Amino acid sequence: MSFLAPLAALIGLLAVPIVLLYMLRLRRREIQVSSTMLWQMLLRDQEANAPWQRLRRNLLLLLQLLILAALALALMRPYSEVPILTSGRIALLIDASASMNAIDVNPSRFEAAKARALEIVGGIRPEDSVAVVRVASGPEMLENYTNDQTRLRDAVNRMQPSTTPADWDAALTLAAAGAQGAEKFTIIILGDGGLPTRLDLTTYGDVRFIPIGTSGQNTAIIALATSTDPFKGAQLYAQIANYGDQPTEVIFSLNLDGTLFKAEPYTLAPNSTQDVIVTDLPSDFSQVEAVLTRPTGAAVQDYLPSDDKAWAVFSSRRAGRAVILTQGNPFLEQGFASFPDWQVFQGEPTQGLPAEAYELYVFDNWMPAVLPDANLLFVNPPEGIYPIFTVGQLTTETTLKGVRPDDPRTLYLKFNDVNVREFHQISGVAWADTLVEAEGGPLVLAGEYEGRRVAIITFDLYESDLPLKIAYPILLANLTAWYESPRTIRVEDGLHPDQTLFIQPLANADQMRIIRPDGTSQTLSVDNPPLIYADTDLSGIYTVESLLRGTVIQSEAFAVNLFDPTESFIKPQTPATGTGDIAAAGGGEIGQQEYWGWIAAAALAILILEWTIHHRRQQAPRLRSGASKSFARGR
Numbered sequence: 001m002s003f004l005a006p007l008a009a010l011i012g013l014l015a016v017p018i019v020l021l022y023m024l025r026l027r028r029r030e031i032q033v034s035s036t037m038l039w040q041m042l043l044r045d046q047e048a049n050a051p052w053q054r055l056r057r058n059l060l061l062l063l064q065l066l067i068l069a070a071l072a073l074a075l076m077r078p079y080s081e082v083p084i085l086t087s088g089r090i091a092l093l094i095d096a097s098a099s100m101n102a103i104d105v106n107p108s109r110f111e112a113a114k115a116r117a118l119e120i121v122g123g124i125r126p127e128d129s130v131a132v133v134r135v136a137s138g139p140e141m142l143e144n145y146t147n148d149q150t151r152l153r154d155a156v157n158r159m160q161p162s163t164t165p166a167d168w169d170a171a172l173t174l175a176a177a178g179a180q181g182a183e184k185f186t187i188i189i190l191g192d193g194g195l196p197t198r199l200d201l202t203t204y205g206d207v208r209f210i211p212i213g214t215s216g217q218n219t220a221i222i223a224l225a226t227s228t229d230p231f232k233g234a235q236l237y238a239q240i241a242n243y244g245d246q247p248t249e250v251i252f253s254l255n256l257d258g259t260l261f262k263a264e265p266y267t268l269a270p271n272s273t274q275d276v277i278v279t280d281l282p283s284d285f286s287q288v289e290a291v292l293t294r295p296t297g298a299a300v301q302d303y304l305p306s307d308d309k310a311w312a313v314f315s316s317r318r319a320g321r322a323v324i325l326t327q328g329n330p331f332l333e334q335g336f337a338s339f340p341d342w343q344v345f346q347g348e349p350t351q352g353l354p355a356e357a358y359e360l361y362v363f364d365n366w367m368p369a370v371l372p373d374a375n376l377l378f379v380n381p382p383e384g385i386y387p388i389f390t391v392g393q394l395t396t397e398t399t400l401k402g403v404r405p406d407d408p409r410t411l412y413l414k415f416n417d418v419n420v421r422e423f424h425q426i427s428g429v430a431w432a433d434t435l436v437e438a439e440g441g442p443l444v445l446a447g448e449y450e451g452r453r454v455a456i457i458t459f460d461l462y463e464s465d466l467p468l469k470i471a472y473p474i475l476l477a478n479l480t481a482w483y484e485s486p487r488t489i490r491v492e493d494g495l496h497p498d499q500t501l502f503i504q505p506l507a508n509a510d511q512m513r514i515i516r517p518d519g520t521s522q523t524l525s526v527d528n529p530p531l532i533y534a535d536t537d538l539s540g541i542y543t544v545e546s547l548l549r550g551t552v553i554q555s556e557a558f559a560v561n562l563f564d565p566t567e568s569f570i571k572p573q574t575p576a577t578g579t580g581d582i583a584a585a586g587g588g589e590i591g592q593q594e595y596w597g598w599i600a601a602a603a604l605a606i607l608i609l610e611w612t613i614h615h616r617r618q619q620a621p622r623l624r625s626g627a628s629k630s631f632a633r634g635r
Contacts, residue, residue: 008075015065063610070603074596086208088184089129089145091175092117094159095191095212096136097166098497098567102192104215104303110161113190113212120188121152122594131178135191136162137498139171145178149594163306163539164497165564168195176204193573194566201575209575216571217244217300219268220307222563224290225493226281226314228343234281234314238290242268243569248300251293252276256285265295287541287557288312307568311541311559312494320359320484323347329364331467332379335476336362342480360483365460375453375483380460383424388449389432389456392425397440404435409446409455409478418466423459432456446479455479487556488512489544494559495536503531506554509546517541517560536560 094117100110117132124130129145132155143155172187179185186206189195192213201207223239242248247270253263261281266274292308294300302308324332325347336344347354349366362377367386383391398420404410415436425441432447432454446455466472488503495501505512505526512524514533517540524531536542539560546554562568 006076008077009072011072011075012068014068018064018068019061060610060614063606063613067603067606067610070599070606074599074603077594077596078599086184086186086188086206087125087128088186089178089182090120090124091131091133091178091185091187092120093133093135093139093171093175093187093189093191094156095166095189095194096134096159096161097191097194098161098163098306098562098564099192099194099304099570100161100212101163101306102213102215102218102303102570103305104213104217104301104570108161109192109212113210114156114159116190116210116212117156118153121149121156124149131175132156132159133171133175134159135166135168135171137164138167139174141174162497163537163562165567166191166194168199172199172201172204179205189575192570193575194569195575199575211572211574213570213572215244215301215303216569217246217248217302218304218307218568218570219243219248219250219292219302220304220568221290221292221310221561222273222307222565222568224288224310224312224561224563226288226312229279232279234283234285236276236278236281236288236312238276238278238310239273240266240268240276240292241273241565241568242270243571244300245270246300248302249295249298251295253291253293254278255289255291256282257287258289286314288314304568304570306539307562309539310561310563311539313492313541313557313559321345322360322362323354323358324362324364325349325353325366325368326362326364326379327366329379329461331461331472332362332364335467335473336480338473339477339480360480373452376455377479377483378454378456380457380463381424388428388454389426390428392427394422395425395440396422397438398423398443399439401437401439404433404437407433407435409433409482410435411474411478413471413474413478415443415471418464418469418471420459420464420466422463426456426458429456444475446482453483455482486554488546488554489556489558491558494561496564497537497539497560497562498534499536499560501533501536501542501558503529503533503544505529505531506546509548509553511547511550513545513547513552515543515545523547 094113096110100108100113102109105112121130124147126147129147130143130152131141131145132143132152134140134142142159143152146152175187186208187204188208188210190210190212193209193211195201219240219242221238222241223237225237227235227237229235236254238252240250240252242250248268249265250268251263251265254261262278264276266276268274288311290310290312292302294302321343322336323345324336326332327349333344333346336342342360345354345358349363353361353368353370353372357372358374360375360377361372362379363381364379365382367378367381367384371387381391383393400415400418403413403415413436420438420443423438423440423443426445429442429445429447431449432445434442434445436442436444442456442458444455444457446453448454461467466475486506488505488509489501491501503512503524509526512526512531513521514524514535515521516535517538522533522535524533539562542558542560544556544558545552
């Protein structure tokens with residue numbers, strides 16, 4: 001064993017004053033006597049006390065000398081030479097991706113990687129420097145290049161795993177920047193090897209890889225989605241996978257709004273996937289949770305529990321239900337059929353308005369006696385005076401004047417190549433905006449009337465070539481999007497962990513509140529929409545609430561799921577480069593293993609022992625005195 005600071009041994013000279021204090025100090029004790037006959041004994045004891053007295057055996061003195069010796073030894077920084085991976089400037093990259101939560105090593109791969117990182121930190125020399133980088137959805141430099149082992153250990157110990165894939169491109173680029181000005185530079189990767197195969201690690205210099213993990217046995221839910229079929233109703237699609245090399249039995253459970261709906265067993269072949277389709281779902285649920293479990297007594301392990309759950313949000317009426325009342329207009333029927341978010345039904349004008357209520361009514365060349373209290377689309381309304389507008393005579397002044405700019409209802413809409421033979425002139429529409437205008441008047445109008453959204457196409461589709469132009473599906477798409485209930489988020493397929501969410505607040509909302517799966521929440525101001533929310537690291541259901549003076553006026557939800565086969569495939573791999581595989585990192589150089597921390601801990605333990613003994617000795621005379629008084633009173 002050698003010492004980095006041998007001169008610190010001089011602190012041991014403090015033992016001399018400690019011993020002298022024990023030789024010089026007079027120890028007098030106050031004693032109550034019942035008779036003056038005992039004074040003579042006390043005087044003899046006083047005479048025996050001299051300025052110097054013989055050093056006697058004393059446990060406290062021994063403990064104090066041991067504490068001093070341990071402190072002196074710790075300050076001398078004893079060390080022994082040990083083999084190390086490398087020296088110089090080292091970038092220590094620790095994989096914190098979702099797969100590192102696997103428990104095939106105890107307690108987990110991530111904790112095993114941290115323990116290995118601490119070993120590397122403990123072996124560096126004073127002239128070496130190490131940077132600690134946590135690699136998850138983005139690289140995080142937890143400690144810049146330093147040889148301070150205390151700071152490096154603290155950086156490693158406070159590191160936590162993530163539930164996201166790892167961005168190795170950014171991490172290696174960050175690490176490679178540390179090579180500037182270094183005589184010797186090494187990148188050490190601790191992980192299970194789930195790096196993209198396209199990466200050529202030789203371009204980053206001297207890269208060493210330390211594999212973590214032993215098994216690839218894992219089952220996972222890798223897809224979950226809901227939909228609505230016009231005939232079959234609500235449906236669910238899921239895909240489960242077995243990434244291990246042994247057949248595996250699992251139970252796929254489905255919870256709807258927190259209540260178990262179905263649980264079915266499946267047997268998955270090695271390295272295979274299984275589609276799960278559920279068609280007998282009710283229509284009144286909003287949240288789905290799918291869970292994979294193992295039957296009791298299953299022999300095959302599942303080493304990554306975090307991908308055994310998945311979530312989805314379901315809405316049976318995403319945009320709404322629409323009814324088209326026409327005497328056979330395939331252009332309207334086919335146009336609306338192309339929007340899967342709308343449930344479209346056919347009506348017969350001769351039978352009047354249907355008894356069932358809809359969110360959107362489309363009237364083609366027909367006007368009911370009483371307008372329904374819902375959103376409306378009029379196509380070629382007949383001449384007449386109606387409660388909300390008046391339809392005049394036909395005009396052939398169809399030369400295009402323009403399309404309303406900067407309006408979401410005319411987004412990407414071009415009418416330059418559309419030919420209209422004639423259209424009805426409309427009046428009494430001060431509540432509406434003209435979206436497309438010709439010389440003779442509006443061709444397309446839209447606006448809000450008494451809480452209803454109303455649009456008017458003033459010409460017969462058969463009297464134009466609009467259905468044959470790209471402008472037709474664009475116009476219908478813009479109008480149907482406008483008819484939908486205002487939405488703050490559009491993430492029907494959900495997000496991946498750490499993916500950014502864009503929020504478009506409602507016009508009358510003054511705050512937005514996001515409730516995370518763990519119940520915590522964050523409130524955002526709506527001063528500068530759209531809002532960006534990036535705190536989506538947890539998997540599960542998030543709720544986005546629109547607030548007006550503290551009251552919830554609308555609530556929407558979205559799901560966050562891992563759904564990453566590269567993370568669920570947990571079999572440890574050796575990263576490949578363009579020229580071959582990287583050999584697992586091994587020793588070859590000599591480093592220093594220091595022991596001062598253990599010695600300092602021993603000194604602290606001895607100090608606690610010394611204080612305890614001293615405290616008890618101080619209490620002993622008081623206890624004896626109190627016992628004597630109690631005995632005297634008893635007599």
